Amino acid sequence: MFVVSRRTVVLAAVTAGLALLAPAAQACPFCSAEGKTLTADANEASLILFGKLTNARLDPKDSYAGQTDLEVEVVVKSHAILAGRKVVTLPRYLPPDPDYKFLVFCDVYKGQIDPYRGEAVKADSRIAAYLKGALAVKDKEPTTRLKYFFDYLEDKDTAVSGDAYKEFGFADYKDYRAVAEKLPADTIAKWLKDPNTPPSRYGLYASMLGHCGTGEHAAVLRGLLDDPQRRFTSGMDGMLAGYVLLKPADGWAYLTGLMKDTNLEFNLRYAALRAARFIHEFRPDLVKPADLAAGVAVLLDQKDISDLAIEDLRKWGQWGLADRIIDLYGKESHSAPIIRRAILRYALTCPPTADPKVARFVADRRKDSAKLIDEGQEILNLEAPKPTASAAAPAPAGTKQ
Numbered sequence: 001m002f003v004v005s006r007r008t009v010v011l012a013a014v015t016a017g018l019a020l021l022a023p024a025a026q027a028c029p030f031c032s033a034e035g036k037t038l039t040a041d042a043n044e045a046s047l048i049l050f051g052k053l054t055n056a057r058l059d060p061k062d063s064y065a066g067q068t069d070l071e072v073e074v075v076v077k078s079h080a081i082l083a084g085r086k087v088v089t090l091p092r093y094l095p096p097d098p099d100y101k102f103l104v105f106c107d108v109y110k111g112q113i114d115p116y117r118g119e120a121v122k123a124d125s126r127i128a129a130y131l132k133g134a135l136a137v138k139d140k141e142p143t144t145r146l147k148y149f150f151d152y153l154e155d156k157d158t159a160v161s162g163d164a165y166k167e168f169g170f171a172d173y174k175d176y177r178a179v180a181e182k183l184p185a186d187t188i189a190k191w192l193k194d195p196n197t198p199p200s201r202y203g204l205y206a207s208m209l210g211h212c213g214t215g216e217h218a219a220v221l222r223g224l225l226d227d228p229q230r231r232f233t234s235g236m237d238g239m240l241a242g243y244v245l246l247k248p249a250d251g252w253a254y255l256t257g258l259m260k261d262t263n264l265e266f267n268l269r270y271a272a273l274r275a276a277r278f279i280h281e282f283r284p285d286l287v288k289p290a291d292l293a294a295g296v297a298v299l300l301d302q303k304d305i306s307d308l309a310i311e312d313l314r315k316w317g318q319w320g321l322a323d324r325i326i327d328l329y330g331k332e333s334h335s336a337p338i339i340r341r342a343i344l345r346y347a348l349t350c351p352p353t354a355d356p357k358v359a360r361f362v363a364d365r366r367k368d369s370a371k372l373i374d375e376g377q378e379i380l381n382l383e384a385p386k387p388t389a390s391a392a393a394p395a396p397a398g399t400k401q
Helices: 006-021 038-044 127-136 142-150 158-169 173-180 185-193 199-212 215-226 236-246 248-260 266-282 289-297 306-315 319-330 337-349 356-368 370-382
Strands: 047-059 062-077 087-090 100-109 112-122
Touching: 038 127, 047 127, 062 100, 062 127, 087 100, 087 112, 100 127, 127 142, 127 158, 142 158, 142 173, 158 199, 173 199, 185 199, 185 215, 199 215, 199 236, 215 236, 215 248, 236 248, 236 266, 248 266, 248 289, 266 289, 266 306, 289 306, 289 319, 306 319, 306 337, 319 337, 319 356, 337 356, 337 370, 356 370
Parallel strands: none
Antiparallel strands: 047 062, 047 100, 062 087, 100 112
16 A cells, blocks of 8 residues: 555545544444445545556655556546546556556546555455446445445455455444345355354354344354354354344343353353344344343343443343342442442433332432442433433343332
8 A cells, every 4th residue: 555645634634533423323233344445435536446557666866756657457436537548657666566456546636646545456356346346336225235245255355355344344234134134044154164264254144144044054053152163253242143033042042041151251241242232222023121131130240241231231221120230339249440330320320210229329329429420420411312211121030129
């Protein structure tokens, strides 16, 4: 990649600032996509070219400067200024390598082509055709776009497959679900069984299989979940969610079993909690709210994860657990500030009518922990949207009323 022009740096800074102000979308919950997609980058470019480098020459007056010609093979995004030119000069010395070609993003500034970004790819890369096709569907329905990117998820060029993965990572779940339910389950199962599949893909692929698979494919996911080599990957939450999607009762029992097992490492229990979050937010049809809360409530006594469970139960409006949660405040095992803050936020959010004990608890904390109370309230004031505090959710079985 070569250095961008000064004008482009300014434009990029402005764009980044605007991006920080944009609201976050409900993206695919099992992808860890970062950075912009090639399509997003292409939208900002005036001209995109693909070709090989030739005729690199150093500036005799400046050993850090020079020029290199780009022999244009594919015009990914055209502009009138190109006017049929087959060679464009890049403002940098880039020694040609026959094994690589360049994808070059250009601006047009003061009547000149201003190349500001170059991506080196293998000479046989399909990135030019891929990006050209991506631009062709960029204004289509989201499901049409995602179907296009699915075909490139296992491309041998990591620049292509990685970008296709990002597209799923930034997709809204409703669009992702509509596509996932119609994908070829056997193909996805094959990817999951392949030892060469990157562990970072397990979550996405397993959740895809959960949407389009059958009981036979549930066995594939169960095998992955039981495999000690796969259990510690970043995709464990997606594998659990996929299993629950295919076999709700068996999958939920397996998931809660992980949360109950205090002998398991934190990462496994946390993956189970993340899968429970997915069910609550996106697929409440799979598990009853009371069962979901009861499952997460087993984490309350586990000091290394209880704060996260308390936060989720608060956001879900599970006030039937109020008595149990505020009783944790006085326990030595739960004396860590992060846990106590979570308990206080729960108590501050809980409607007074849900449990009379909560009001007394908050009043006592205003006397002995006023600073923590103020900090908790300040955090709650910044939340958007705030948890619904209308009707109290039903209490899980075995909890105090």
